[in-house]
Structures are given as C-alpha cells and as structure tokens.
Amino acid sequence: MKREYTIALAGNPNSGKTTVFNALTGARQKVGNWPGVTVERKEGKAKLKDMEVTVVDLPGIYSLTANSIDERIARDFLLKERPSLVAVVLDASNLERNLYLPLQLMELGVSRLVLICNMMDQARTEGLEIDTEGLSRALGVPIVPTVANKGVGIERLKNVLATEVAKEKEPPTCPLRYGEPVEEAINELEEAIKKHKTLSQRYPLRWLALKLLEGDQEYLARLEEGNPTGGEIRAHLTMLRDKLEGEIRYDLETALVEKRYGYLKGLVRKFSKKKWDWEKRLSVSDKIDRVITNRFLGIPIFLVLMWITFKLTFSVGGPIADLIDGFFGYLGEHAAALIASAHGPAWLASLISDGIIGGVGSVLVFFPNIFILFLAIAVLEDSGYMARGAFVMDRFMHAIGLHGKSFIPMMLGFGCNIPGIMATRTMENEKDRLLTILVNPLMSCSARLPVYILFAGALFAHHQGTIIFSIYMLGVVLAIVLARVFKTLFFKGEPAPLVMELPPYRLPTWKGVFLLAWQRSAIFVKKAGTIIFAAVVLVWFLAHIPTGVEYASQQTLIGKLGTILAPIMKPAGFGFWQAAVALFFGVLAKEVVVGTLGTLYGAEEEKLGAVIAQHFTPLTAYAFMVMSLVYIPCIATIGVIRRETNSWKWTGFAVGYSLVLGWLLAVIIYQGGRLLGPG
Amino acid sequence: MWPLAFCKPGEKVVVREVAGGMGIRRRLESMGLYPGEEVEVISAQGGPVILGVKGCRLGIGRGMAYKIMVSYNGMVKGR
Numbered sequence: 001m002k003r004e005y006t007i008a009l010a011g012n013p014n015s016g017k018t019t020v021f022n023a024l025t026g027a028r029q030k031v032g033n034w035p036g037v038t039v040e041r042k043e044g045k046a047k048l049k050d051m052e053v054t055v056v057d058l059p060g061i062y063s064l065t066a067n068s069i070d071e072r073i074a075r076d077f078l079l080k081e082r083p084s085l086v087a088v089v090l091d092a093s094n095l096e097r098n099l100y101l102p103l104q105l106m107e108l109g110v111s112r113l114v115l116i117c118n119m120m121d122q123a124r125t126e127g128l129e130i131d132t133e134g135l136s137r138a139l140g141v142p143i144v145p146t147v148a149n150k151g152v153g154i155e156r157l158k159n160v161l162a163t164e165v166a167k168e169k170e171p172p173t174c175p176l177r178y179g180e181p182v183e184e185a186i187n188e189l190e191e192a193i194k195k196h197k198t199l200s201q202r203y204p205l206r207w208l209a210l211k212l213l214e215g216d217q218e219y220l221a222r223l224e225e226g227n228p229t230g231g232e233i234r235a236h237l238t239m240l241r242d243k244l245e246g247e248i249r250y251d252l253e254t255a256l257v258e259k260r261y262g263y264l265k266g267l268v269r270k271f272s273k274k275k276w277d278w279e280k281r282l283s284v285s286d287k288i289d290r291v292i293t294n295r296f297l298g299i300p301i302f303l304v305l306m307w308i309t310f311k312l313t314f315s316v317g318g319p320i321a322d323l324i325d326g327f328f329g330y331l332g333e334h335a336a337a338l339i340a341s342a343h344g345p346a347w348l349a350s351l352i353s354d355g356i357i358g359g360v361g362s363v364l365v366f367f368p369n370i371f372i373l374f375l376a377i378a379v380l381e382d383s384g385y386m387a388r389g390a391f392v393m394d395r396f397m398h399a400i401g402l403h404g405k406s407f408i409p410m411m412l413g414f415g416c417n418i419p420g421i422m423a424t425r426t427m428e429n430e431k432d433r434l435l436t437i438l439v440n441p442l443m444s445c446s447a448r449l450p451v452y453i454l455f456a457g458a459l460f461a462h463h464q465g466t467i468i469f470s471i472y473m474l475g476v477v478l479a480i481v482l483a484r485v486f487k488t489l490f491f492k493g494e495p496a497p498l499v500m501e502l503p504p505y506r507l508p509t510w511k512g513v514f515l516l517a518w519q520r521s522a523i524f525v526k527k528a529g530t531i532i533f534a535a536v537v538l539v540w541f542l543a544h545i546p547t548g549v550e551y552a553s554q555q556t557l558i559g560k561l562g563t564i565l566a567p568i569m570k571p572a573g574f575g576f577w578q579a580a581v582a583l584f585f586g587v588l589a590k591e592v593v594v595g596t597l598g599t600l601y602g603a604e605e606e607k608l609g610a611v612i613a614q615h616f617t618p619l620t621a622y623a624f625m626v627m628s629l630v631y632i633p634c635i636a637t638i639g640v641i642r643r644e645t646n647s648w649k650w651t652g653f654a655v656g657y658s659l660v661l662g663w664l665l666a667v668i669i670y671q672g673g674r675l676l677g678p679g
Numbered sequence: 680m681w682p683l684a685f686c687k688p689g690e691k692v693v694v695r696e697v698a699g700g701m702g703i704r705r706r707l708e709s710m711g712l713y714p715g716e717e718v719e720v721i722s723a724q725g726g727p728v729i730l731g732v733k734g735c736r737l738g739i740g741r742g743m744a745y746k747i748m749v750s751y752n753g754m755v756k757g758r
Contacts, residue, residue, distance in 0.1 A: 063709030067702060097711040097733045217701060250714075253704075257713045285736070286721050286729075290688070293738075295724035391738035394727055404740055428702075497703055498740025501710065502729065 003084075005053040005165045007046075008077060010105075011089035012098050013060025014503045016118040018042075019148040020089050021057035024158065030516065034386040034408065035060060035501050036426035039070040041077055048162035056083065059425075062097075064104050065216075069425040069433075078105070085112040085165045092123035092130060092145070096261070096268045102141070103260060106174040109204035112164050113172065115143040116157060121150070127275040135271040140172040171204075176263045178256065181247050185213065185240045192236050195229045198222075212237050213244075214253050285504040289388065298392035305385070309376035310472070313449075314465055317369035321453070324368070328361035329607065350551065351540060358602025359536030359595040364528050366450040366591075371521040373446050377415050378516040382508035386411065387500055394498050400480045401487030402439075403432040404498040410436070410479070413443030414472075415520060417637045420445075421644055429496035435486055437644055438654055441633040442479040444472050446524065447590035451628045454594055458609040459621040471625050478630065478661070527589055535585050535592045539599045552600045572627065572666035573620035573674075583627065589634050619673040623666040631662030683728055684744035686720040692749035693717050699746050707747075710737060717752055 009017045013035030022029055025044030030037060042057040058077055059070035066072040078086060086105060090098040095117075102115055117132050136143040144160050146153030177183060189209040193200050199208055199222060211219040212233075224230035241252055248255050292301055336353035340346075380386055386408050394404030405427050413420030420440045427433040444452075456467040542558035549555040554563060554577060562577025565584055569575045578600050586593035594608075601611040616624065632655055633641065642651040680695050694716050697704050707713065711733040719731035726741035739747070 063705070065705045065709065067706050094734045097735060100709060100711070215701070254714045257708045258715050261711070261713070261716070286731075289729055289736075290722050293722055293724070293727070293729065295726075387738065391727060391729070391740070394740045398740075398742070428706075494742075497699065497743035497746070498727075498738070499703075499707060499710065499712075499743055500738045502736040502738045504736070 003166075005051070005085070006056060006081075006083040007053055007085045007087055007161060007165060008056045008058060008083035009087050009089060010058050010074060010078060010101065011060060011116075012062055012091065012094075012101065013501060015060065015089045015091040015098060016148050017060065017089045018057055020087075020116060020118060020146065020154075020157075021055060023146075023148045023151060023154045024055050028515070028519070029057060030519065031512070032381040032386070032516070033384045033503050033506060034381060035503065036070065036408070036423065037381075039073075039422055039425040041073055046158070048158045048165070051162065051166075053084075053161075053165060061101065063101055064108065067428040073425075078110075079108075085114060085161065086110050087114045087116055087161065089116045089118050089148075092117045092120050093126055093128060095130070095272065096264050099264045099267070100260065102139075103174070103176060103264065106139070106141070106172060107176070107204075107210060108207050109171040111169060111171040112167065113141050114157075114160060114164050115139075115141055116148075117143055117145045118148050120145045120152070121147045129273040129275060131271040135267065138267060138271065139175060174206075176260065178259050181244055182213075182256070182259075185244055186210065189213065189233075189237065189240060192229075192233050196223070196227055196233060198225065198227055210256070213241065214256055215241075285384075288505055289502070292385075292388055293392050299396065302389060302392060305380070309373070309380075310469060311465075312376055313369050313373045314453075314468070317366075317372045318453075320368035321365050325365045325607070328357055328365060332357040332361065332602070347544070350544075351537070354551070354602035355537055355540030355599055356533070358608075359540065359599035360528050360533050362454075362598030362608055363450055363532055363591040363595050364525070366453060366594075367521065367524065369449055369453065370446045370524050371517055373449070374415055374517040374520045375513060377411070378513040378520075379508050380411070381516070382506070382512050384503050384505040387502045390498070390500055391502065398495060400483050401491070401495075402436060402483050403427060403429065403495040405500065406432065406436040409440055410443050413440045413445060416445050416447070416523075417441050417443065417633060418640050421637070421640050424644065427496070431491040431493060432495050434645060434650065435483060435491050437641060438486060438650065438657075439479040439483050441637055441641075441654065441658060442475045442482065442630065444475040444629055445590070447527075447634065448628055450591050450594045452625055454597075454609060455612060455616070455621045455625050458612040459616060459618045467622070467625075471629055474626065475629055482657075482661075524591075527591065531589050532591050532595050535588045536595045536599050539581070539585060539596050543600060552602075558600075568663075569627075569666070571671065572623045572663065573670035574616065574624050576615065578615070579624060583631065586628065587632055587635055589636070590628065593628055619670060622673075623670040626669055627662050627666040629662070630658055630665060632658050680748040680750045682745045683720075683730075683739065683747040683749050684723070684726055684741065686723050686728065686749065688720055688723050690720045691717060691752065692720065693752050694747060695750055696748040697746065698748070699743075703743075711735065712737065712747075718749075 009021055011017050018029050018031045018038055024046040027044045029042055038057060038059045044055050045052050046055045058074035061071045061074045064075055066075040088102045105113055123130060132143045132145045142160050142164060144153055144157045146157055186206060186209045189212060190205040193205055193208050223233055245252050291297060332353040335357060336349040339349040390404045390407040393407045397404050397406055409420045409423040412423050417440050421437050424433045424436045452468045452471055456464045460467045539558060543552040543556050545557050553559055558581055559577055562581040565580035566575045566577045569580055582593045582596040585596045598608055601608055638651060638655060641654050645651060686692055694712060694714050696714060697707055720728060721731050721736060722729040726744060728739045728744045730737045730739060
C-alpha cells in the first residue's frame with residue numbers, strides 16, 4: 001500500500017529545525033542564530049529507506065498558543081492539517097523548556113510523535129550527559145540524539161522516522177498526571193464535554209477539559225458556538241474552577257503550568273547528569289551581553305558595527321568592482337568589434353555591447369560591494385547579535401513608535417526589503433507590524449547601492465563614502481520621522497511588550513556565513529540575468545525604434561516617453577529625458593536605474609561615470625540619489641507589501657507616500673542647494 | 680514584591696505575579712517564565728532586563744520588566 005506521508009518539524013525557535021530539515025531533504029534553507037529566521041512553512045522531499053515523504057519545516061513555537069503570524073502558521077499546520085507524524089526538535093542543552101511543547105502535543109493526542117534531541121555536542125561541551133533512552137521510555141516516545149549540522153544521527157533518525165510514520169498505533173498516553181483534585185475535575189469535565197459533539201469529535205476529551213480549566217479563550221469561545229450544551233458546560237466549569245482554586249489556594253492556570261514544568265524538571269533531573277559547570281558557555285555569553293546591551297554602550301556599539309559594515313562594503317568591494325568594470329568595458333568593445341569583423345548585423349553588435357554589456361554589465365559591476373554587504377549582515381545574524389540589537393534598541397524604537405522587534409526587519413532591509421518585510425511576521429501586534437512594513441522600504445537596500453556608487457563616484461570622487469553614508473542615514477532618519485507620524489495618525493496605542501529569547505553568542509562559521517551571503521548575492525546575479533536583463537533589452541529596443549532615427553536619441557520611442565515624464569522632475573534639477581526613463585524603469589528593480597543609463601549612454605565613448613558627470617552637477621546628482629532612495633518600492637517589494645498587509649489600501653499608501661516624499665525631497669534639495677550656492 | 684525592572688545583576692528572584700493579559704501570560708509561561716519560577720538576573724540597566732530562565736536567556740523589554748513582580752525565595756508567597 002502506497003501512502004503519502006507528511007512529517008512536520010516543530011520545536012522552539014533556534015533549536016535547529018531548519019538544520020534538521022536541510023539534513024533530511026538535502027535542501028539549503030536559510031539558518032541563522034536568532035529566533036524567527038523561518039517565518040513560513042517550507043516543504044521538501046526526503047528519502048526514508050524505500051519511501052519518499054514530504055517534510056515540512058515550520059516556524060519556531062514555544063507552545064500551541066500562537067501570538068504572531070509565524071507561530072500561527074506552525075500551530076495551524078499541526079492542529080488543522082494533521083501531519084502523519086510530528087517530529088519535535090529539541091535543544092539538548094535546554095530540555096526542560098524544550099519538552100513543554102511535546103508534552104502539549106502528547107496531551108493533544110498526536111499519535112505519531114518523534115523527539116529529536118539536537119545539538120548533543122553542545123550539551124556535551126557543557127558537561128551535560130543525557131540518557132535519551134531512559135527519557136524515551138519514561139515519555140513513551142522515541143527520541144533520537146543528533147548533531148544535525150554535522151550530520152550525526154541523521155541516518156538513525158531517517159530509520160526511526162520511516163518505521164514510526166507507517167505505524168498504526170494509538171496515541172501515546174501522556175504520563176503527566178496533575179494530582180487528586182485536578183484529575184477529578186478533569187474526569188468530571190470530560191463527561192460533560194462528551195455531549196458537545198462539535199468539539200469532542202475534533203479533539204481528545206482530556207485536552208479539551210484541560211484547556212477549559214486553564215481558561216483558554218479560544219476553546220471557551222468555541223464552547224458556545226451553535227451548541228445548546230455549551231452554557232451547561234460553562235456553568236459546570238465555573239463551579240469546578242471555583243472549587244479547585246479554593247482547594248489549591250491559588251489560580252488554576254498557574255497551578256497547571258507549575259505542574260507541567262515540575263514534571264519536566266523531574267524528568268530532566270532523572271535522565272541527565274551535569275558533570276561540570278554547565279553554564280560555562282552562557283557565562284561567556286553573559287559577559288559579552290553586559291557590555292553589548294549596556295545602557296550607555298549599546299547604541300554606540302551598534303553604530304560602530306554599522307560603520308564597519310559600511311566601510312568594508314566600499315573599501316574592500318570598490319577595487320574589485322573597478323576590475324570588473326574594466327573587464328566589461330573590454331568585453332563590450334571587443335564583442336562589438338568581433339561581430340563587425342564577422343560581418344554580423346549592426347543591430348546585433350549594438351544589442352550586445354550597448355544593451356546587454358552596457359546595461360547588465362553596469363549593474364553586475366557592483367557584485368563585490370553587494371556580496372560584502374550581505375557577508376557583514378550574515379555575520380551579524382550568525383553571531384547572535386540580531387536578537388540583542390532588538391533588545392538594545394527597544395527603548396529607542398518605542399520612542400519613535402516602533403517595537404524592539406522592528407529592529408530585525410529594518411536591519412534585514414539594508415540587504416533587501418523583501419526578507420525585511422517577511423521578518424515582521426514574528427511581531428505579535430498587528431499595528432506594530434503594519435507600521436514596520438510601511439517604513440521598511442526607506443531602509444536603503446542593496447539594489448540601490450549601484451545608483452549611489454555610480455553617482456557619488458562620478459561627482460563626489462573625494463567624498464564618495466561620506467556622500468553615500470549620508471544617503472543611508474537620510475533613509476534611516478526618514479524612517480524614524482515617518483514612523484512617528486504614521487503612529488500618531490493611524491496606529492495609536494501601546495506596542496506589544498518585548499520578550500525575546502537571546503540565543504548564546506557563537507563564532508560565525510566561514511561556511512555558514514559565506515553560504516548565506518552567496519545565496520543572497522546569487523539572487524542579485526539571477527536578477528541581473530532575468531528582470532534586469534529583460535528591462536535593459538526593452539530599453540535598448542525602445543531606444544531603436546522607430547527605425548531611421550539615431551540610437552538613444554530623443555526622437556526614439558523611449559526618448560518620447562522620457563520627454564513626457566521629464567517636466568515632472570524639472571523642479572528637482574534633472575529634468576532631462578534619460579533620467580526620467582531611468583527612474584521610470586527603475587520601478588522594475590532599482591538596479592535598472594543604472595542599467596537604463598548604461599544602455600542609453602552605452603553608445604558614447606567614455607565610461608558611464610564620466611558620462612554621468614557631464615549630465616549632472618553635484619547638486620542634481622545628490623537630488624537624484626535621494627529620489628532613487630525614496631521614490632517608490634520596487635515591483636517585488638510592492639508585491640510583498642500587498643501579500644503581507646493583505647490590503648490594497650496600505651499597499652497604495654506605501655507607494656503613494658514614497659512617490660510624493662521622494663519628489664518633494666529631491667525638489668527641496670535642489671532648490672535649497674541653489675539658494676545656498678551655485679549648483 | 681517589586682518589579683523585575685528594579686533588580687540588580689546577579690540576583691536570584693522568584694516570579695510572583697505577571698500583570699498583563701492572558702496572551703502575554705501564556706507566552707511567558709511557554710518560555711518558562713511563570714509565578715513560582717526562580718530566575719536569575721543576568722543584566723539589568725534600569726529598565727530592560729536579561730533573565731536566565733531554565734538555562735535560556737530571555738530579553739525582557741522595559742515595559743514588560745515593570746509588569747513582572749518578583750521577590751526573594753523564601754518570602755511568603757501571595758495567595
């Protein structure tokens with residue numbers, strides 16, 4: 001009999017679910033050292049013995065009560081889609097808390113459950129010896145010890161999963177008992193709930209009884225949903241709760257939680273031994289934290305880290321970029337010459353040298369800068385700094401109306417706004433989340449970097465770094481100001497309280513960091529080969545028709561389009577058609593701003609930078625850079641904003657405010673600059 | 680009882696009460712923080728606090744640190 005099996009990977013954030021997922025499926029999903037790296041469910045196929053199963057990697061959860069979107073995705077998958085088997089990944093160093101979720105799953109009556117005791121090596125270096133077999137017997141659930149990032153235990157895990165997933169079996173009985181008075185109440189309540197068909201057919205009675213006793217709002221609300229017995233059960237429940245609270249002398253919810261943790265504490269004590277000071281790793285981490293999260297040092301340290309990132313991006317990336325630039329220049333000339341000598345058509349030579357090499361090449365030149373930027377962000381992510389940043393900036397973020405957790409989406413936005421916006425899924429409060437999404441595009445992403453490097457290099461040769469840094473800072477300042485404004489206008493109310501797990505610091509591995517940076521910069525290269533390529537060919541084509549007029553002249557179709565748009569930008573000082581169409585096509589992807597200029601000016605003799613220097617003054621170049629920063633999120637970002645806000649209204653707002661703001665700023669800078677001195 | 684925000688680094692205190700809605704209480708419970716649990720204050724800056732809870736580190740924002748009431752172990756437990 002062939003069956004389609006699904007295995008769900010669940011567990012606390014940062015316990016290594018994605019690492020296990022990658023080891024099982026051979027995928028290369030992103031991992032990182034902060035809670036919330038995975039915010040959507042990812043599927044993959046794994047071969048277990050002779051069968052193929054679907055493995056689903058879920059966002060991290062601490063329990064089955066979900067507060068944020070990523071947690072809801074995980075919980076709903078477990079509760080509603082009912083996978084064939086749930087494998088819970090545990091951080092071996094923190095079993096007590098990590099076992100809370102599987103304990104809930106057992107109470108829920110999940111029939112096929114496997115525990116993966118991951119990061120066993122880490123536990124061992126902390127002097128922790130875990131008797132996984134004993135623990136497995138006590139819980140009645142198979143446990144497989146692994147070191148997933150080194151592949152240790154994966155073969156065994158595959159075998160266990162293969163046997164368990166196909167087993168026909170009753171749910172394991174949860175060994176946890178709550179003691180006399182509570183158990184009696186559970187039994188009584190179970191009898192009462194039996195009559196409630198809609199609920200009792202979906203969930204085990206014991207689970208329902210427990211949830212009701214705990215006062216879980218979700219289940220209480222469903223009690224009365226179209227069922228006449230609901231009121232009766234509620235009355236019974238209130239009576240039982242009052243009676244119990246009178247007996248145990250404090251609130252029932254806390255009593256139940258204490259019981260669960262008490263049970264887990266006992267288990268962990270019985271089946272693990274501390275051979276030496278197991279908090280050694282933590283004590284180093286704690287010492288670092290006392291400095292990094294210090295009230296006075298926290299923000300300066302953050303700024304220094306930013307400055308280093310920035311410095312590296314330019315000083316290391318720049319020279320390599322120049323080499324590539326030279327290479328493309330050489331390639332362009334020779335390709336055209338080669339085609340001409342082979343008696344190829346002139347249009348082909350032009351397409352290749354002006355269009356493709358001039359356009360796509362002018363963007364690809366910036367690969368080194370972008371790679372280094374991603375490398376620096378990956379180091380921050382992998383080291384464990386990200387979560388600290390959220391914590392350090394919490395107070396500041398509050399002051400501007402954002403949430404501490406907004407920090408991570410904003411930081412990721414420097415790389416690309418899309419993952420930045422996705423990362424807002426970990427935020428519990430919908431208002432905080434919307435606000436963070438709306439201002440995220442102001443974080444200057446790597447796609448805008450080529451525009452700055454080109455323009456600042458062409459017109460501010462001696463102050464290139466300062467100029468570009470000022471653009472980045474302008475983005476940050478705008479985000480702060482607008483967050484404050486939007487907060488007062490649309491999102492009044494207290495932000496959700498910040499509680500966040502801080503994973504121990506670890507030295508980033510070369511492999512991990514390079515892989516992450518490579519994957520992200522590969523997206524950039526892929527973009528160059530697809531959307532940027534297509535846009536550039538389109539621009540080149542439009543610059544050629546109608547036939548008979550000079551290439552890239554104002555009489556061409558693109559020239560006419562630009563001439564229509566140019567007057568809008570006239571008050572900002574760059575009211576000529578090339579700049580207007582560059583911005584116009586830049587909506588497809590911000591790199592296309594450079595790609596378009598590269599294509600249009602490709603026919604001229606000098607390098608692109610030199611051509612830019614002829615058409616722009618320092619003042620108009622600065623206004624143009626600011627415009628490129630603000631004017632509109634790229635198409636892909638707009639799509640993600642739409643999906644994540646689930647509202648055309650907010651998407652339209654994000655587009656609208658940025659267009660107006662970008663234009664206004666460009667105009668203010670140009671007009672202001674002219675008043676102050678010669679442009 | 681006093682708010683967690685007033686604690687000093689190195690102190691070990693017992694959580695007594697969490698003021699706040701069911702949502703945040705549930706969240707803290709699932710992270711191992713609930714009335715009766717002893718926690719260690721790792722870092723405190725007159726507001727935000729880093730706590731050691733069950734071998735993990737939790738960063739608690741300033742607002743929340745004022746809503747978690749603690750006292751020393753051995754002090755009489757409230758109702």
